[in-house]
Amino acid sequence: MSRTAPIPDDGPLLRLAHAVHDGFVLAGRHLTHLGRTPEKIVTGTLTPAVIAVALGYLFDGVVTVGAVPDYTAFIMPGVLAQVALYGIGTTALGVVADLDNGITDRFRSLPISRSSVLVGHTLADLVVTAVNLVLVALVGFAIGWRIDAPAAHVLAALGLLLLFGYAMLWVGVLLGLALRTPDTVNSVSGLVLVVFSFLSTSFIPVEALPSGVAQVAAWNPVTALVTAVRDLLGGPGGVVAADPPLPVEHPLPVLFAAVALVLVVAVPIGTRAHHRAAAR
Amino acid sequence: MEHDVEAEHLVKRFGEHTAVRDVSLRVPAGSVLGLLGPNGAGKTTTVRMLATLVEPDSGTARVAGLDVVADARRVRRHIGLTGQYATVDGLLTGRQNLVLLGRLLRLGRRGAARRAAELLERFQLTQAADRPVGTYSGGMRRRLDLATCLIGEPRVIFLDEPTTGLDPTSRVLLWQTIREQVAAGTTILLTTQYLEEADQLSDHIVVIDRGRVIAEGTPDQLKDSVGREQVEIRLADPGHAETAAAVLRRQGGEPALEQGGRRVTATLSGNLPMISRVTADLAEAGVAVTEVTLRRPSLDEVFFQLTGATAQSTGPAPRKEQA
Numbered sequence: 002m003s004r005t006a007p008i009p010d011d012g013p014l015l016r017l018a019h020a021v022h023d024g025f026v027l028a029g030r031h032l033t034h035l036g037r038t039p040e041k042i043v044t045g046t047l048t049p050a051v052i053a054v055a056l057g058y059l060f061d062g063v064v065t066v067g068a069v070p071d072y073t074a075f076i077m078p079g080v081l082a083q084v085a086l087y088g089i090g091t092t093a094l095g096v097v098a099d100l101d102n103g104i105t106d107r108f109r110s111l112p113i114s115r116s117s118v119l120v121g122h123t124l125a126d127l128v129v130t131a132v133n134l135v136l137v138a139l140v141g142f143a144i145g146w147r148i149d150a151p152a153a154h155v156l157a158a159l160g161l162l163l164l165f166g167y168a169m170l171w172v173g174v175l176l177g178l179a180l181r182t183p184d185t186v187n188s189v190s191g192l193v194l195v196v197f198s199f200l201s202t203s204f205i206p207v208e209a210l211p212s213g214v215a216q217v218a219a220w221n222p223v224t225a226l227v228t229a230v231r232d233l234l235g236g237p238g239g240v241v242a243a244d245p246p247l248p249v250e251h252p253l254p255v256l257f258a259a260v261a262l263v264l265v266v267a268v269p270i271g272t273r274a275h276h277r278a279a280a281r
Numbered sequence: 282m283e284h285d286v287e288a289e290h291l292v293k294r295f296g297e298h299t300a301v302r303d304v305s306l307r308v309p310a311g312s313v314l315g316l317l318g319p320n321g322a323g324k325t326t327t328v329r330m331l332a333t334l335v336e337p338d339s340g341t342a343r344v345a346g347l348d349v350v351a352d353a354r355r356v357r358r359h360i361g362l363t364g365q366y367a368t369v370d371g372l373l374t375g376r377q378n379l380v381l382l383g384r385l386l387r388l389g390r391r392g393a394a395r396r397a398a399e400l401l402e403r404f405q406l407t408q409a410a411d412r413p414v415g416t417y418s419g420g421m422r423r424r425l426d427l428a429t430c431l432i433g434e435p436r437v438i439f440l441d442e443p444t445t446g447l448d449p450t451s452r453v454l455l456w457q458t459i460r461e462q463v464a465a466g467t468t469i470l471l472t473t474q475y476l477e478e479a480d481q482l483s484d485h486i487v488v489i490d491r492g493r494v495i496a497e498g499t500p501d502q503l504k505d506s507v508g509r510e511q512v513e514i515r516l517a518d519p520g521h522a523e524t525a526a527a528v529l530r531r532q533g534g535e536p537a538l539e540q541g542g543r544r545v546t547a548t549l550s551g552n553l554p555m556i557s558r559v560t561a562d563l564a565e566a567g568v569a570v571t572e573v574t575l576r577r578p579s580l581d582e583v584f585f586q587l588t589g590a591t592a593q594s595t596g597p598a599p600r601k602e603q604a
């Protein structure tokens with residue numbers, strides 16, 4: 002039974018098909034984990050939900066920010082973008098935990114493609130991001146957020162959030178491989194979340210920011226994401242400036258370019274670094 | 282002879298530290314090689330190189346006829362690995378672990394489920410199949426570990442300390458499974474700290490210490506290499522101890538008196554002819570003997586002698602000569 006005949010090498014297409022198949026099988030492993038520890042999903046919704054309630058419900062009507070008429074509708078895309086940013090930490094922690102686990106050796110001793118372990122990991126975490134987006138949107142509805150847009154636009158907005166979210170998961174891969182301990186991952190990913198979220202137009206319209214900060218905020222990819230989602234959901238853009246910065250005027254190309262750049266850099270580097278880290 | 286594992290002068294460094302200095306070994310197809318060595322000898326590192334998990338810094342290795350570096354991907358189709366530390370997923374159930382790996386080995390959803398059920402049955406895990414592995418006992422975990430590396434019916438299996446931490450019953454059960462696997466034609470390389478285990482399972486043993494091969498051979502050859510048997514004479518009358526000692530000394534031994542002269546022991550070479558000369562001489566000298574025993578050195582003693590010689594202060598202390 003054990004004298005196997007030599008197996009011919011697979012062609013590139015078959016290999017890609019296998020890599021995708023293995024990615025999905027491994028994603029299933031992570032989703033089974035989540036089924037056993039559902040509290041992990043809840044933690045991803047806490048920060049954004051608290052921000053939504055604090056800013057959208059408590060502050061709404063008390064403070065006027067810029068020329069924004071409906072502040073809750075203004076910030077909800079930014080709150081959802083936080084959900085996508087939160088994925089950085091989730092994936093980074095998962096990568097760190099798996100590296101210390103003997104099962105990584107087992108996977109690496111199997112005839113599967115190098116990338117499938119991380120592809121599986123990020124696909125599973127993308128499901129988590131999607132669930133969190135829906136949960137946080139529900140919190141938004143509970144505090145009075147209403148969407149005034151056709152279903153196709155809502156789906157497109159969700160698509161953009163997931164696309165950006167997926168790129169963030171690969172940032173998480175790099176972060177986990179660079180830091181290697183849960184403590185440092187937690188503090189650094191928390192910092193990244195706050196900086197990228199608040200140094201954008203998520204909560205303050207661009208013309209209300211001091212001019213130096215406004216430039217930085219405008220080119221923050223989170224601004225492109227939030228602006229594009231706002232446009233799709235028909236919420237107030239808060240853009241009254243005659244001459245808005247390029248990423249605010251044309252958010253989609255900036256967003257796609259940013260996502261493409263992150264993936265083109267992070268996927269190969271992450272895959273190689275993961276291989277090297279596991280080979281120790 | 283066809284070799285399923287061939288390693289030539291493997292070297293692996295981690296930073297300043299050389300984990301494996303020079304290891305060469307060959308495992309004929311369908312046989313069991315025991316890789317023996319004290320803690321830190323380089324056993325795990327050697328196995329990880331052969332299982333394509335780390336690349337050697339120099340030297341070459343072929344597994345199933347394929348180079349472990351250049352052909353790593355294809356090598357992986359022929360190997361099964363049980364690492365020293367549990368290589369199963371504690372959050373998944375036993376069955377889920379097996380199905381997951383089966384699907385990654387392209388058995389298909391159904392094929393993987395069937396194979397999982399088969400292996401669970403064979404390793405007596407059916408009862409616990411649907412509990413998370415985190416709740417398993419050490420022995421159950423180890424059995425599952427071994428089951429997972431058989432899923433793809435690999436040609437070569439690497440077992441890194443497969444029975445560490447198991448009670449004697451589980452150990453014997455695992456040995457039995459390993460023997461069945463060998464009978465089915467699988468080639469096995471196992472590392473162990475238990476000399477008895479190597480003795481029981483291996484066709485051939487390689488002893489390594491500080492990253493180097495320091496001895497190799499069949500278990501019998503290794504015992505012979507130490508070369509001498511322990512002769513033990515129990516006397517009816519302690520008064521005859523000196524006479525008995527003189528007899529042993531004439532055969533070239535350095536006798537020791539124990540238990541107030543009731544027992545005289547010496548290490549001698551020469552097997553049975555030697556023993557018959559000793560008993561004849563004792564009878565001639567009028568020494569009343571209640572028992573004469575001849576004991577071959579245990580593999581433990583071989584091991585201590587070998588590693589004691591290279592380890593000096595750092596290694597395990599050679600066990601004191603005992604009766």
Ligand SMILES: Nc1ncnc2c1ncn2[C@@H]1O[C@H](COP(=O)(O)OP(=O)(O)OP(=O)(O)O)[C@@H](O)[C@H]1O
Binds near residue numbers: 298300
């Ligand atoms: N990833 C690594 N980084 C640095 N040093 C390592 C690494 N892996 C092993 N070593 C060192 O290499 C040497 C050999 O280790 P190895 O794990 O191969 O020994 P072993 O024979 O398996 O020991 P044990 O019986 O304790 O399992 C040890 O000194 C160990 O500290």
Ligand SMILES: [Mg+2]
Binds near residue numbers: 324365
């Ligand atoms: Mg070891």
